[in-house]
Amino acid sequence: VQEIFLKDYKKPSFTIESVNLTFELFEEETNVTNIMKFEKLDESADLVLDAQELELKEVVLDGEVLGSDRYTHDEETLTISNVPQEFTLEIRNRIYPQKNTELEGLYKSGDIFCTQCEPEGFRRITPYLDRPDVMSIFTTTVIADQKKYPILLANGNKVHCHESFNTRHGVTWHDPHPKPSYLFALVAGDLDFITDSFVTASGNDVELNIYVDKGNSDKADHAMKSLINAMKWDEEKYGREYDLDIYNIVAVDSFNMGAMENKGLNIFNSAYVLADADTATDANFMGIESVIAHEYFHNWTGNRITCRNWFQLTLKEGLTVFRDQCFSADMNSSEVQRIQDVKALRERQFVEDASPTAHPIQPKSYISMNNFYTATVYEKGAEVIRMLHTLLGEENYRKATDLYFETFDGQAVRTDDFLWAMKEYGEFDLEHFKLWYDQSGTPSLEVEENYADGKYTLTLTQNVPNKVDGSLQKAMYFPLKIALMDKTGAVAEEKMLIISKESESFMFEGFEEKPVLSINRDFSAPVIIKHQDVDFAFLMQHDTNSFTKYEAAQEFAISILFKLMEDIESDISEYLEAFGALLELDTDLSYKALLLELPSISTLMQKQDVVDFEPLYKAKDKLSYEVAKKYEAKLLKLYFQNHEPLNSALDSKSIAKRALKNRVLSLLSALESKEIAAVAKEQYEHSLTMTDRITALDVLESIDAELSEIAFNDFYNRYKNNTLVMNKYFALLAASPREGVLDRVMALQNDEVYDEKVPNLVRSLIGVFARNYKYFHAKDGYGYKFLSDKIIEIDKINPQMASALSGAFKIYPKMIESNKKLMKATLECIVSTQGISKNTFEIVSKILK
Ligand code: B3K
Numbered sequence: 001v002q003e004i005f006l007k008d009y010k011k012p013s014f015t016i017e018s019v020n021l022t023f024e025l026f027e028e029e030t031n032v033t034n035i036m037k038f039e040k041l042d043e044s045a046d047l048v049l050d051a052q053e054l055e056l057k058e059v060v061l062d063g064e065v066l067g068s069d070r071y072t073h074d075e076e077t078l079t080i081s082n083v084p085q086e087f088t089l090e091i092r093n094r095i096y097p098q099k100n101t102e103l104e105g106l107y108k109s110g111d112i113f114c115t116q117c118e119p120e121g122f123r124r125i126t127p128y129l130d131r132p133d134v135m136s137i138f139t140t141t142v143i144a145d146q147k148k149y150p151i152l153l154a155n156g157n158k159v160h161c162h163e164s165f166n167t168r169h170g171v172t173w174h175d176p177h178p179k180p181s182y183l184f185a186l187v188a189g190d191l192d193f194i195t196d197s198f199v200t201a202s203g204n205d206v207e208l209n210i211y212v213d214k215g216n217s218d219k220a221d222h223a224m225k226s227l228i229n230a231m232k233w234d235e236e237k238y239g240r241e242y243d244l245d246i247y248n249i250v251a252v253d254s255f256n257m258g259a260m261e262n263k264g265l266n267i268f269n270s271a272y273v274l275a276d277a278d279t280a281t282d283a284n285f286m287g288i289e290s291v292i293a294h295e296y297f298h299n300w301t302g303n304r305i306t307c308r309n310w311f312q313l314t315l316k317e318g319l320t321v322f323r324d325q326c327f328s329a330d331m332n333s334s335e336v337q338r339i340q341d342v343k344a345l346r347e348r349q350f351v352e353d354a355s356p357t358a359h360p361i362q363p364k365s366y367i368s369m370n371n372f373y374t375a376t377v378y379e380k381g382a383e384v385i386r387m388l389h390t391l392l393g394e395e396n397y398r399k400a401t402d403l404y405f406e407t408f409d410g411q412a413v414r415t416d417d418f419l420w421a422m423k424e425y426g427e428f429d430l431e432h433f434k435l436w437y438d439q440s441g442t443p444s445l446e447v448e449e450n451y452a453d454g455k456y457t458l459t460l461t462q463n464v465p466n467k468v469d470g471s472l473q474k475a476m477y478f479p480l481k482i483a484l485m486d487k488t489g490a491v492a493e494e495k496m497l498i499i500s501k502e503s504e505s506f507m508f509e510g511f512e513e514k515p516v517l518s519i520n521r522d523f524s525a526p527v528i529i530k531h532q533d534v535d536f537a538f539l540m541q542h543d544t545n546s547f548t549k550y551e552a553a554q555e556f557a558i559s560i561l562f563k564l565m566e567d568i569e570s571d572i573s574e575y576l577e578a579f580g581a582l583l584e585l586d587t588d589l590s591y592k593a594l595l596l597e598l599p600s601i602s603t604l605m606q607k608q609d610v611v612d613f614e615p616l617y618k619a620k621d622k623l624s625y626e627v628a629k630k631y632e633a634k635l636l637k638l639y640f641q642n643h644e645p646l647n648s649a650l651d652s653k654s655i656a657k658r659a660l661k662n663r664v665l666s667l668l669s670a671l672e673s674k675e676i677a678a679v680a681k682e683q684y685e686h687s688l689t690m691t692d693r694i695t696a697l698d699v700l701e702s703i704d705a706e707l708s709e710i711a712f713n714d715f716y717n718r719y720k721n722n723t724l725v726m727n728k729y730f731a732l733l734a735a736s737p738r739e740g741v742l743d744r745v746m747a748l749q750n751d752e753v754y755d756e757k758v759p760n761l762v763r764s765l766i767g768v769f770a771r772n773y774k775y776f777h778a779k780d781g782y783g784y785k786f787l788s789d790k791i792i793e794i795d796k797i798n799p800q801m802a803s804a805l806s807g808a809f810k811i812y813p814k815m816i817e818s819n820k821k822l823m824k825a826t827l828e829c830i831v832s833t834q835g836i837s838k839n840t841f842e843i844v845s846k847i848l849k
């Protein structure tokens, strides 16, 4: 296996002025004709085209058919030496999309032909300089059977419909914007669609289409609405307009990730397009809004300005995630959005940053680029952009992004170029700040407070963990928002500190008594705060920052849970009282639903030096039970106050009521009582929304095996023809807290709905099981054995899927010895498997190191 290094980057030796592609799609094979106009930049260079597993038919250089002695062709490349300064190359090759189970390049999802080219899928379609710094103008003709594939799409604007010949027809598309090959897309199928339009700020009328499987067009309205909102938002917030006459989105069922921002032709996992109240949860609706926006925002941050090489991935991904987070915050509750973003960051990215696969947001090397579409590059990358936004302030940030767009439009650039634009309008230590791009691991900040004679001193000590290879890392530079409050909760002083040293003190004067500190407000920096002796109950009541208030509630519960782990009979009355106060709080209901959530097992696990799940579950069960017992009556009252089974509206108030009501029901489930089971049963049977049904199923599964079985059977029969909903069915069962999960998961693989070739289903059943810590980490090792067997099996079908599943083993070095031993054996079995993909090899071998 070959490792690719950032330091080895070299500019391309050729440019491609234009590329003209013709696809003849058949039931067995697809013929590709690829005509490229080249210019040589480096006199002495051979032309080395990327070509992966391609059947070459003919190579024609400036009209002359080349004999096979004029080029060399292997599994990875097509090389032609002695090419002129300028020339036209015409290549004919054949591919087999129907056999493509990796879902990279051109493949079939059900009856639909579609593509996925980022990062290196285009080389599986036709020979090319498949790298993001080669930008060219694409014209694409798609020819296929008219009856089976009435819809033929590619990037850009439709320029020509060819007269049909026999039973076949063709369409030509032209994209006037130069783009790298990873943004190429093609779709052919028999699809339904909905259409709408958007008039840009400068008056261009854009046609918007969303294509879906036959019969699904009534489920695309929310996606369309989200797209229109995103287009408007980008004009208002960033001054960015859309730049083609048409914007197409296609939903397919088999897709390795969420969606892809191909120029003018986004291809989506159908889970991020299709929704109605009966089949999608409120969270699904939010997810659609955010992914639709994310892909749309890429049109400027990613497509118009793209990455020079794949090490720069966070240039487009971190920035675009930050943009979609801000968009969702504007469309919904900004306080809830921020908490959810941080929760997601901690559950996925903090865990990654503390694992053997930790890497900087700008990695220095990779074996398989596909392994670097990570929470670090995306979500931590977004936090880094957010810090820049905080350092510059809204107005200067906008000036800086304007400058970025003006300066680099149409180019493939680096994170350094973005930072240059930020620095033009910001006063901060750029060189020091850049460490965020080069260092891995989550910094922690130890807090020490001193108060004497009206003076308050805050001493902050930063600790950045060592790199994976053991080498030391430096203190970082970041903005830290704090407030000092008096005993009534009134803010005496609110400040943005700049943290830049390993240890530093800040002094504040003029207090009559020791102020109360609220630190890392809005989560202004992605760091871990270590602060002893905090009056959490006070902050839960009085903190004026919605984020730190939430944080106090979580931290208080965490401290109590650790106390319970030491002694299960510990006194928890103070916490219970504070929780009671939260119940009375008069605040936004969706925010309240978050405040009432007890810390997740993953949150607790991250605080253990050596991970053992059993005591975590025990402590959490105990606390959950005590909370539910003490407040049963109040919780039930809150439940019924907010329970509106016949309301399936999607306005924020209705969503908030459902969120709170369902949180309360989940809390009550700790009682495992007949009464709560009856409430859940009633909710399952009579609510109109998927949100309610899912929570009810979850609750029944955890407290009443019999009722659960009845409800799950009903659910199955009702939705077995809807794969998107069946994903939920598999996921709920794989996440079950009830004994015997592994056996049931194994049996479910034989269900007629389950299909190992469909990534969504694999993620729902196998992926979710691997996050069911209780059973995945079972002491008998069967959880590990099951997953590693699956990884080896799926690796042959879809290496990206297999390497994603391998991520569940990241926790290996932190596990208690007995589990570690079991894990080691299974991991070694994976790496030593003959023919294991480089994707899976890279992840597993890093974990084992
Ligand atoms: N850019 C794509 C991700 C491609 C992943 C390739 N394995 C989707 C996105 O981030 O918007």
Ligand code: ZN
Residues within 6 Å of the ligand: 294, 298, 316, 317, 320
């Ligand atoms: Zn993206």
